[in-house]
Amino acid sequence: MKKAVFNWSGGKDSALALQKIIQENEYEVISLLTTFSKETLKSSMHNISLDILTKQAESIGIPLYTVFFAKELNNYDEKMREAVDHFKQQNVAHFIFGDIHLFDVKTYRESKLNPLGIEVLEPLWGKTSEEIMEDLLRSGIKTKIIITQADKLDSSFIGKDLDADLVRLFPSDIDICGEEGEYHTLAYEGGPFKKKVEFLISEANKISHEFKLDDGELKTFEYWQAEVTCIHNL
Known part of the structure; x- marks a missing residue:
């Protein structure tokens, strides 16, 4: 190999x-x-x-x-x-x-x-976001949303498991896999994991980041970001 x-x-x-x-x-x-x-x-x-x-x-x-x-x-x-x-x-x-x-x-x-x-x-390369989401939902991998772009997904999505029911709540104008930065996740169980990764989400905070666009313009984006704490198994 x-x-x-x-x-x-x-x-x-x-x-x-x-x-x-x-x-x-x-x-x-x-x-x-x-x-x-x-x-x-x-x-x-x-x-x-x-x-x-x-x-x-x-x-x-x-x-x-x-x-x-x-x-x-x-x-x-x-x-x-x-x-x-x-x-x-x-x-x-x-x-x-x-x-x-x-x-x-x-x-x-x-x-x-x-x-x-x-x-x-790039093992996922070439598939559409819809195909990737179907693969993910079939895989048994469990993930929670920990960051959202505030103007795309509000704070109610923070801490939610990414499943078929939640995906149906996504606005139609976002990439279903968040490929344009609409959201990020934390994987914690199933798939390659041999045991569940324990963590606690205590709150969601609004933060802002400034990015330089291709034309040189500076633009500020706001995000909802989870406060995530690792739970150490005894």
């Missing part, structure tokens, strides 16, 4: 893609890899804490490799090169991601990793 590293977000698409990789039995996933903010110790994309991601990795049975970025991501290339060098010493030539259809994201990953001798694998 070819050795690979799985780039783990902690959410639904990662869980579904990892389950697919495990079932196909072509690659040996020797490690999960998650990127974190050095300041908050939370994951870059889903804002999940290190202790919860560690619990996910323990439940899955694959070790977690952590990469810590500075606030402005000005050390991104350096840190990813260090990670690649670490895994190439273990004969890894493939990094796996759970992207669906954002071509610019896939192209960016390839532009950074291919020159370092790493092939990017």
Whole structure:
């Protein structure tokens, strides 16, 4: 089997893609890899804490490799090169991601990793969001919504399990899988997990982030974000 590293977000698409990789039995996933903010110790994309991601990795049975970025991501290339060098010493030539259809994201990953001798694998690539959602709902993977874009999904969606009933409540103008950033999830049971990952959602806070658009314009987006606490099993 070819050795690979799985780039783990902690959410639904990662869980579904990892389950697919495990079932196909072509690659040996020797490690999960998650990127974190050095300041908050939370994951870059889903804002999940290190202790919860560690619990996910323990439940899955694959070790977690952590990469810590500075606030402005000005050390991104350096840190990813260090990670690649670490895994190439273990004969890894493939990094796996759970992207669906954002071509610019896939192209960016390839532009950074291919020159370092790493092939990017996307097991969910090419399916529509509707097909991915059908696969997810059939998979047995359980996830909760932990972040929503405030103008797309209100705070009532925070902490809800992503199931067929909830999906039917989504507005028609959003991507059903949240591929445009409408929502993010935390996976906690089923699929690649051997036991349930226990956590507590205590409240939802409204936060804002400023992003620079392709034309250089700065735009502020508001989000509802869950306060998630890991429950440590005794």
